[in-house]
Amino acid sequence: MSTDTRWPSPAELRRRAGTALFVRVAGPDGAENRHRIHATPGPRWFEPGSPIQRVHGDASMFVGGLRALLLQSLHPAAMAAVADHSGYRGDPWGRLARTSTFLAVTTFGTADDAQAAVDQVRRIHTRIAGRTPDGTRYRADDPDLLRWVHVAEVDSFLRTHQQYGVAPLDDDEADAYVFQAARVARALGASRVPETVAGVAEAIAAFRPVLGPSVAAREAAQFMLHEPPIPRVVRPGYGLLVRAALGSLPAWALADLDVAAPGRLSTTAATAAGHVGTRAIRWLLAAQGDVPGELVAERERRAAAA
Structure with missing residues (x-):
């Protein structure tokens, strides 16, 4: 009796x-959800190849997601809600899977499925309330708080896409992305949602007096940066994404998070790390057929070059 002891091929290892x-990002039901999202016929909120699909389907979202979480934590009510109700320490992968699935459904899924996903989140938000450490009341369905969460995400997703995406958007497309993302934010109940890149910058500036350091935000940052619940073998790759996320944050945000601002050489290294990390993810996920936004963008780039 013989036993096949051959090593897996490079293609099999990649797969x-x-x-x-x-599976880590999308959860154990990720493949089933992916098929339902992309294969179910019916009208969508957004056209195929639209700016929001190109941004949200790109590997740069791995950097943008980390940046968004760090930036969002600087709002005391947002951080209190996460610390009190999200279970980010006990179930970080579950939270990531739920977030990534929501983004995929609202961006690529049918209009009915997108609305159902929004309705589910709104029901959950009505049950989340509490007080910040200084005693201020908060509610997860507060329209102003939802606007902060939204602008932090849009700013992060767009900035990292422009730097690490396979096909950065031009100015008009960037405004179109913000305009399209606003539809989802309004559906969730956010108020006074910006619809242009300039509007996002103005919204963040308007929130600055509310934002600031907190014990919870700094603890969350330390957890994300130094205690990620991932196998040691993949921590170097995660570290590349973290360096890129930190390198893209403004100096005031780094100071509030008690993270040293990078110097010129460190900024260059962080940018290089982001490119290496996103290209590696893009290469791995391409074998899964799970990069629809990037595939659309690449087809468009090749068509334009021809």
Whole structure:
């Protein structure tokens, strides 16, 4: 009796690594959800190849998501809600899977499924309330708080896409992305949602007096940066994404998070790390067929070059 002891081929190793990454991000039901999102016929909120699909389908979202979480934590009510109700320490991967699925459904899914996902989140938000450490009341369905969460995400997703995306948007497309993302924010109940890149910058500036350091935000940052619940073998890759996320944050945000601002050489290294990290993710996930936004963007780039 013989036993096959051959090593897996490079293609098989790539496929396995890509599958492991996909399951971590999308959850155990990720493949089923992916098929339902992309294969179910029906009208969508957004046209195929639209700016929001290109941004949200790009590997740069791995950097943008980290940046968004760090930036969002600087709002005391947002951080209190996360600390009190999200279970980010006990179930970080579950939270990531729920967030990534929501983004995928609202961006690529049918209009009915997108609305159902929004309705579910709104129901959850009505049950989340509490007080910040200084005693200020908060509610997760507060329109102003939802606006902060939204602008932090849009700013982060767009900035990292422009730096690390396979096909950065031009100025008009960037405004179109913000305009399209505003539809989802309004559906969730956010108020006074910006619809242009300039409007996002103005909104963040208007929130600055409310934002600031807190013990919870700094603890969350330390957890994300130094205690991620991931196998040691993949921590170097995670570190590349973290360096890129930190390198893209403004100096005031780094100071509030008690993270040293990078110097010129460190900024260059962080940018290089972001490119290496996103290209590696893109290469792994391409074997899964899970990059619709990037595939659309790449087809458009090749068509334009021809």
